[in-house]
Amino acid sequence: MTTVPLFDCRDAWVDTLVELAESDDRIVAVVNDSVGSSKLGPFQDRFPDRLINVGIAEQDMVGVGAGLANGGKVAFVSAAACFLTARAMEQIKVDAAYSNNHMVLVGQSPGMAYGELGPTHHSIEDLAWLRAIPGLTVIVPSDPEETAQAVRWAAQHDGPVFLRVSRMGVPAVNPDGYTFVPGRAVTLREGNDVTIIATGTVVTRALDAARLLEQDGIDARVLSMPTIKPLDHDAVLAAARDTGGIVTVEEALTSGLGGAVAETVVRHAPVPMRFVGVSDAFAPTGSIGWLLDHFGINAEGVAEAARELVAR
Amino acid sequence: MNVETDEDLVPAVDSAAHAVGDLPVMGRIPAGASRDDAVAHLREAARLVRRRDIQMVRAAGLGHIGGEFSVIDTLVTLYLGVANISPETVADPERDRIVLSKGHAAAALYTTLAIAGFIPPQELSTFMQPQAMLNGHPARTKIDAVEASTGPLGHGLPIAVGMAFAGRLDGSSRRTFVVTGDGEMQEGSNWEALMTAGNHRLSNLCVVIDRNRLQQGARVEDTNDLEPLTDKLRAFGFEVHDVDGHDHGALLDAFAQVPSASGKPTAVVAHTLKGHPISFMSNNVAWHHKVPTQEQVELALTELEKS
Structure with missing residues (x-):
C-alpha cells in the first residue's frame, strides 16, 4: 500500500493569504499573539505593518477586525478556534455578524487538535454555536486545496465568515479541478x-x-x-x-x-x-x-x- | 395635579401644553462663526435635542433618558462642531468616525443625527416602532451614519481602535471618536483596547468617557469603582483631559487637541450628570431607564425652555 501524503492545512492558508495580500492591500491579519500557531510568520515578514497583534485579548481582537472593516480593510482575524469563538462570541455575533461586516474569523487548530492539552483548548462547540448566528458563513475545509479556495472566496465575500483551519494532517480528498462553492456539497x-x-x-x-x-x-x-x-x-x-x-x-x-x-x-x-x-x-x-x-x-x-x- | 413617581421627587406642575414642533435641521456650526456663536449654536442644538429626546422616550415607552441627557452635549459637539463629517460625506472614506459605544443612549444619537441632517427629523417619531430603522440600540445596517452597531457594552472602543488602525494604514489624517459610558468602563474589553491603543500610539483616536458616575443599579463608585480613572488612563498611554461634559466650549477645546502633539491617543473624561439639566432627574439613579409621565415631560420641557 502506498503512503498517502498528509497536509497541514495551515500551510495552504498562509500561502494563499500572502499571495492575495500581494495584490490586495485591503488584506490585514489580526492576531492574539497567535502568529506562530496560525503559521503567519511569512505574512508578518512580508507585510509587517499589516499584521496587528493585540496580544492575548480576543474581544479586542475581533472588535479591531470590525473597525478595520469599517475602514475598508479585509481583516483575517486568526486565533486558536477555542479562544476565538468562546472568548469573543458576543463580538462575533454583534461586531461581525449583526453588523454584516466583511471580516474573516479564522479558527485555527479546531476540534480536538490540541489533544492532550484538554477540553479547555478543544473547539468542538464552535460549529453548533456559530451555525446559530444569522448571516455568518461557516466553512470547514477538508483539505489544502479547499482551504486555499475558501481563503480566496472569503477575501472577496462581502460579509462575515468563520473559517476552520486544521493542523491535523489530512490527505487531499477533493477531485482534480474541484471548485469550492459555499452551500454546495x-x-x-x-x-x-x-x-x-x-x-x-x-x-x-x-x-x-x-x-x-x-x-x-x-x-x-x-x-x-x-x-x-x-x-x-x-x-x-x-x-x-x-x-x-x-x-x-x-x-x-x-x-x-x-x-x-x-x-x-x-x-x-x-x-x-x-x-x-x-x-x-x-x-x-x-x-x-x-x-x-x-x-x-x-x-x-x-x-x-x-x-x-x-x-x- | 398629582404626578406619579416612585421617588416623589417631582413637584406639582401647573400643566400648560407645550407645543412641540418638528426638530429643525441646524447642521454644523457655520463656517467662520465666532467662538461665542459656535458655543451658542451647540447649546441651542443640545436644548432642542433634549426636548425631542424626552418626547421620543415618552412616546416609545422605552429608553434610557438619564444617560441620554448626560451625553447629549458630547454628541452635539462632536457631530455639529468637531468631526469632519456631513450628510454629503457619510460614505467618504476620509470622513472622521464617531462611535457611540453606550448604545443604550440611542435616542440621543438619533436626535443628534437628525438635527445634524443625517436622518429626517420626522423619522424620529418611529423610534422603536415595528420595522423602524431607529432600533432601541443603533445598528449600522439600518442607518448609514451609524458607524458601528452597539448596545452590549464594551464593543465600541475595540472597534474604534480598529478604525484608527485602518486610518493609520491608509496614511490618513482622519480621526476616530468613541463615546463610552463610565459604568461601561467596567468591561474588560475596554481595557484590552486601551492597552492596544496606548502601546500602538494611535494618536488619531479619542475616547470620550461620559463620567456621570451612575450606572443602571447604583453609583459607579458603590458598584466597582473606576478611580483613579485619569491616572489609569495616563498609565495606559493616553493624553487625558478632564472637562465639564456639559460645557460645549470646554469640549471643543479638548477635541481640538486630537491628534495629540505627543503622539499618544487622547481620552476625554467628560464630567456630567445623568438626567442633566432636569431638576428631578439630574444625578438620580432612578432615571437610568425610567419613562417619564406626560406631566414629567411637560415639566422637563418647561425647564428646558429656561436652560
Whole structure:
C-alpha cells in the first residue's frame, strides 16, 4: 500500500493569504499573539505593518477586525478556534455578524487538535454555536486545496465568515479541478444504500468507512459538506430520499453538522440518522488520534453506524 | 395635579401644553462663526435635542433618558462642531468616525443625527416602532451614519481602535471618536483596547468617557469603582483631559487637541450628570431607564425652555 501524503492545512492558508495580500492591500491579519500557531510568520515578514497583534485579548481582537472593516480593510482575524469563538462570541455575533461586516474569523487548530492539552483548548462547540448566528458563513475545509479556495472566496465575500483551519494532517480528498462553492456539497462517492455526510478533517475517515462497507456489500454515498452554513439542503434531501439513512461525521459536537442536517431531514424528508462526533461530553486526556478513536470518529465507528441504518 | 413617581421627587406642575414642533435641521456650526456663536449654536442644538429626546422616550415607552441627557452635549459637539463629517460625506472614506459605544443612549444619537441632517427629523417619531430603522440600540445596517452597531457594552472602543488602525494604514489624517459610558468602563474589553491603543500610539483616536458616575443599579463608585480613572488612563498611554461634559466650549477645546502633539491617543473624561439639566432627574439613579409621565415631560420641557 502506498503512503498517502498528509497536509497541514495551515500551510495552504498562509500561502494563499500572502499571495492575495500581494495584490490586495485591503488584506490585514489580526492576531492574539497567535502568529506562530496560525503559521503567519511569512505574512508578518512580508507585510509587517499589516499584521496587528493585540496580544492575548480576543474581544479586542475581533472588535479591531470590525473597525478595520469599517475602514475598508479585509481583516483575517486568526486565533486558536477555542479562544476565538468562546472568548469573543458576543463580538462575533454583534461586531461581525449583526453588523454584516466583511471580516474573516479564522479558527485555527479546531476540534480536538490540541489533544492532550484538554477540553479547555478543544473547539468542538464552535460549529453548533456559530451555525446559530444569522448571516455568518461557516466553512470547514477538508483539505489544502479547499482551504486555499475558501481563503480566496472569503477575501472577496462581502460579509462575515468563520473559517476552520486544521493542523491535523489530512490527505487531499477533493477531485482534480474541484471548485469550492459555499452551500454546495461534494459527492466524493456515489452510492444508494446509505449516505455518509462528513465535514473537515474527518472526510477522509468517511471515505475509509465507505471502503469497509463495500466489503460488506453496502454501497455508501459519501458527501463532503464544506459549509455548515449555508447547508446544501438539496444534497441532504436527495441523500435522504435516495438512500433512506444518513450518518453525519464531524470532529465536533454532533449538534454542529449533525444538528444542521437533522433539522433539514426532519423537516422535509424524515429518515433514520446516526451522529458520529462528540455528544455532550468533555474529552478525556489523550492525543488527537486517540480521542478520535475514543469517540468512534474513525472508519470502523462510521461504518458501524451505517450498518445500523442499513439493518433497520 | 398629582404626578406619579416612585421617588416623589417631582413637584406639582401647573400643566400648560407645550407645543412641540418638528426638530429643525441646524447642521454644523457655520463656517467662520465666532467662538461665542459656535458655543451658542451647540447649546441651542443640545436644548432642542433634549426636548425631542424626552418626547421620543415618552412616546416609545422605552429608553434610557438619564444617560441620554448626560451625553447629549458630547454628541452635539462632536457631530455639529468637531468631526469632519456631513450628510454629503457619510460614505467618504476620509470622513472622521464617531462611535457611540453606550448604545443604550440611542435616542440621543438619533436626535443628534437628525438635527445634524443625517436622518429626517420626522423619522424620529418611529423610534422603536415595528420595522423602524431607529432600533432601541443603533445598528449600522439600518442607518448609514451609524458607524458601528452597539448596545452590549464594551464593543465600541475595540472597534474604534480598529478604525484608527485602518486610518493609520491608509496614511490618513482622519480621526476616530468613541463615546463610552463610565459604568461601561467596567468591561474588560475596554481595557484590552486601551492597552492596544496606548502601546500602538494611535494618536488619531479619542475616547470620550461620559463620567456621570451612575450606572443602571447604583453609583459607579458603590458598584466597582473606576478611580483613579485619569491616572489609569495616563498609565495606559493616553493624553487625558478632564472637562465639564456639559460645557460645549470646554469640549471643543479638548477635541481640538486630537491628534495629540505627543503622539499618544487622547481620552476625554467628560464630567456630567445623568438626567442633566432636569431638576428631578439630574444625578438620580432612578432615571437610568425610567419613562417619564406626560406631566414629567411637560415639566422637563418647561425647564428646558429656561436652560
